[in-house]
Amino acid sequence: MSKVQEGQGLGSWASLLATYKPRWSFSFLGTGFVLVWIQCILYARYIWVDSGLTTVAINFSRCACIVVLGAVALHKVFSSRTETMLGWASVALMTLGSLLFFVQALSPWLPFTTVAAICSGVGLAWSGGMWMKVYERLDIREALLHTFSSLSLSTLIGVFIAFVSEYIAFFISMLLPMMTFVMYKRATKVLDGRQSAGIALPPPRDDIYAEEPRRTSVRLAIGIALFSFVMGASRGFPFGTSIELVPVSQLVQHLGVAAIGLGIIWWTLVRGRRFRFSALWQAQLAALAVGVMLLSTLDPLAGQIGAMLIAITNLFQVAFLWFVSYDVARHRALPSYVVLGFFWIFHLFFRESGRLVMWWIGSSGGIEMMLVIAVMICLIAVSVGFLLTDALPGKRPLFAELCQCAKAAALDACEQEVAPGEHVENASHRQEPLRERFGLTQRETEVALLLAEGRSSTYIAGELYLSDNTVRSYVKNIYQKLGVHSKQDLIDFVKEL
Structure with missing residues (x-):
């Protein structure tokens, strides 16, 4: 048994490369290019924290599409042909959305913004979700490697995207939907080939989370909703408008997220240290609270640092929730994209709701209102820290193979002690x-x-x-x-x- 199977670190980057290079494919990084498209369209190349009401419209359209797709998938599992048709539809809609935004930028008097936002949001709903079909075939360590490698890659490309002209960014965004779909099909073929050769077979799936009490889902939903609402409010804090980042802040933001992604790979796979759900939530909450406090000072330099922390947290949360969705999907007998949709609905809907509330309050409130909101944001952040802990879920800790916690060890020991006659x-x-x-x-x-x-x-x-x-x-x-x-x-x- 190798070190990685025992849950120990590989010891060096060279060992990591030697372990995963034989089964690695560039196509597995397709989610990184989906994030690049999001940077181009939803967040104005991260020159601003978001694109204001355009971002809100895109994400609400995305939520509506996720609800429809999830309801259909719960009734009848999508066939391969249906998934392919959805893939082509998402390519067409995302490309059309990018084209319409480009035309709108050239001719501001044209009324294309709303249609472009709806096309982009609906297309993105499946373009991101379909990648969970690839990830569910990876073991947890390989999934972690690709998740945070994709995050780092997207932000490094974001350094380039942030400094090119808006028109070039729109042109790139028109090419990315087809590129990511081709990468998805290629990744599927690579995994089929690996499986036929008996190399890196898909991990077994179970339904252990079906035994979780209903309060577990409620706590997860409330925790993610509160955190996302605070995130949305923070992005419009203090006066409701988007926060513009100066070039130095943009560079630090992108390189910082890339460093965090590579740092998690080093910490977990190279050193073999714990990857804990609660620790990562608390780190995001702390960054969010500090960012809001810095913005509330109204000092230009402190405001830039605060906006940068919020932007970093926002981008990291996407990768973190993706990985949480992957881990839950492995232990729930539901289509993996339905599990992903559950998390993304609460994330997107409440984040954009917080953004709208801040846009409404910030434009009419004074300094006193701003300070009250800052205190409320910090209190909500603290409450989420207590709500989402490693005690949730109870049947199996999230990332059990990586957190190496006592509960996971006890669960394994319990399974080993079950008498053969007690098994199905x-x-x-x-x-x-x-x-x-x-x-x-x-x-x-x-x-x-x-x-x-x-x-x-x-x-x-x-x-x-x-x-x-x-x-x-x-x-x-x-x-x-x-x-x-x-x-x-x-x-x-x-x-x-």
Whole structure:
């Protein structure tokens, strides 16, 4: 067993490179280019903390689309063909949104802003969500590596984006949607190839979080909503307008986020230290509170530092919530993009609501109101720190393989102490006759047993991380080897066996 499997550090960057380079692909960094597109469109290249009401409109459109997609996915899991169609639709809408924003910049009198915002928000809803289908096939350490590498890459590219002209940024944003979709398809093929070769197989999924009490979801939702509301209010603090960053602040912001992303990789994978949910939340809350306090001084230099801290926290939170969504999705029997949608709805809706509230209050309030709001923001930040702790969830700590906490160790020990008779029927006992007597491969056996449970081909494809075509090929082979001609024949065959 390697050091990384034991939960220890790899010791050096050279060891990290040697471990992951054989199975690495540049296409896995596609989420980083989605973030670059967001920088170009939603946040005005991070020259400002956001693009004001345009950013709000885009994200509210995004929320509406996420709700619709999530409701449909809960009713019926998307097929591979449907996912591909959604991918092409997102490319078209994001590209159209970028084009309309570009035309609007050239001709300010044209009424394209609202349509551009809706197209961008709706397209982005699936363009970001589809990448969870790639990440769910990675183990937690490889997922952490790609998440924070993508974050660092996006901010390093952001150094360039922030200093080019607005027109060049819009042109780049028109190319990025197609580029990210091509990278997504390439990443899927790479993972299919790895799986066929038996290299870095997808981690097993379970449904342990289904046993969590309802209050866990409520606490998570409230905690994320409060934090995001404070974030939105902070971005418009103190007078409701966007905060412009001077070039030096832009540079420090981008390099700072890149350093944080690489620092997390070094801390967790190279040194093998704890990656704790509560510690990262508290660090974000502290940065947010300090940023607001600096802005409330009305000193220009302190204001720049405060705005920079808020911008850094905002960008880091995107990667952090993504990784939280990934970890929850591995232990919940729901489509991974539905889990992601749960977190993103509370994040986006309440962040933009806070932005709107600050825009309304800031334009009419005085210094006294500003100080009251600053105190309220800090108090809410402290309350979120108490609400979201490592005791949540209770069945399994988030990032259990990385936090190396006592609860995770106790959970593993408990699982090891369960008597064999207390487990559900051991799958190996059901697989042996099919493999040995009828010549089925390991994967064909897994597909056959799921078919015997009445599962659909679409469900099997999602459960085993296969394409629909691959599942159909396995089913054909299974029918030939077992001499059956329908799913019902197979169910009866396995039952008799």
